[in-house]
Amino acid sequence: MNDQLQANIFRFVFLIGIQLLILKQIPIELASFRLLIFLYPMYILLLPTQSPKQLLIFLGFLMGLTLDMFYDSPGVHAGALVFTGFIRDFSLRMFGVDMEKVKSLTPSRANIGFGKFAQISAFVLFLHIFVYYTFDVFTFVYIGEILVKTIGSFIVSYPVFLAYALIFNSKK
Amino acid sequence: MRSLILLLLKRSSLLLFLVMELICALLVINYNKKQNDIFLTSSNFFTGKFYSQVRSIQGYFYLNSIADSLANENKQLRDQLASSRYINIAHQDTFFSVRADSLGGDSILMKFVYTDAEVINNSVTSANNFFTLNKGALHGIGKSMGVLSAKGAVGIVSSVSDHFSTVRSILSRDIKISGNILVDGQPFFGSLTWQSHDYHYLDMDFVPKSTKISIGDSIVTNGFSSVFPEGYLIGKVDTFYVPPGSGYYKIKVALAEDMTSLKRVYVANNLLKEEQLKLEETNE
Incomplete structure (x- = not known):
């Protein structure tokens, strides 16, 4: 249990570090929009399966606000990550993860298999990015722009997501 | 009311979710208006x-x-x-x-x-x-x-x-800069905003269509707002047209500065x- 706590605290700092020091510095462009690369939602996705939903939401808020401080966008990352925390358990169940079997473990590639992990992360990541840009633009008048940015960001973020899962394969 | 509260207590994660999202939405809205909470911005220590x-x-x-x-x-x-x-x-x-x-x-x-x-x-x-x-x-x-x-x-x-x-x-939806478009050295007043969300361009409005503008004309600050000194370049006219029924041009302004590589x-x-x-x- 203590190990698990440590692993999760480390992951919190580590993912924020990668996000700010590497991913934030990479310029990616689509249809003249600059896009973000998202890796940090991985943190919420990998929290242990027995974590109460309230904790998922709260940690989402905390991590989101931390990122917002660095991105100068109060509420935008937080809003998206709170949403991601809210739908995490639902998405695991939707893709048929046996919550009893992986009880108290992290739903990582090692514990649920790469196929399932890839599907779930695609689902969670896409929704996260969509909510992020919705909060950012904050009006559905620009729904076209939101969709273009979401799809673009998803295409560049998803490989990073999978690469992370292939490199770091935590069992805790 | 009682049963509503009971329902919310039973599903406290939903309640927490809604409250947190509300807080985030307020942060987004307020930050755009007041701009004085520095603890949540990158200017904090x-x-x-x-x-x-x-x-x-x-x-x-x-x-x-x-x-x-x-x-x-x-x-x-x-x-x-x-x-x-x-x-x-x-x-x-x-x-x-x-x-x-x-x-x-x-x-x-x-x-x-x-x-x-x-x-x-x-x-x-x-x-x-x-x-x-x-x-x-x-x-x-x-x-x-x-x-x-x-x-x-x-x-x-x-x-x-x-x-x-x-x-x-200047790439912000809430910003508005007044600028002059120089037509043969002659300044004409207009207003610049960022509607396109494309970081290469700003949009200029309120230049009367009687003005004879052409592609490549410079747009400079005009110092009306007391924020910018007069005469600093903002960009150049990229394209322009007059929307039907309007007396003003819609001008697309190509920014002089590459906003992605600002250093000094x-x-x-x-x-x-x-x-x-x-x-x-x-x-x-």
């Missing part, structure tokens, strides 16, 4: 320090281009020295042209003083973009001062801490600003 560390490492990779742009700018400044000064004498004789540097003593007042600063964090990805400077209140930077780069106007200071400041980039900027402090604002207030 912690994030500011982080970015200046990152920047000091990255700095080495840009040394060449920075030196070039500084040399270039020095050349321009030599040509322009008089333009930031306010000439405090009445022009009574139109035959008599005054050079600011030919006047001595009390007749010249400083109107703008500049503080140079380095951009330590920058974004162009959002609908509201900001960048952070490595100087703050202790260096004389204050709220709503204009920020210029070597190539033109780039933003307005939105919040300041002792050592850092956050600047609302100058913060312009207008010393006569309060006087101007006070006067304008009495007229309202």
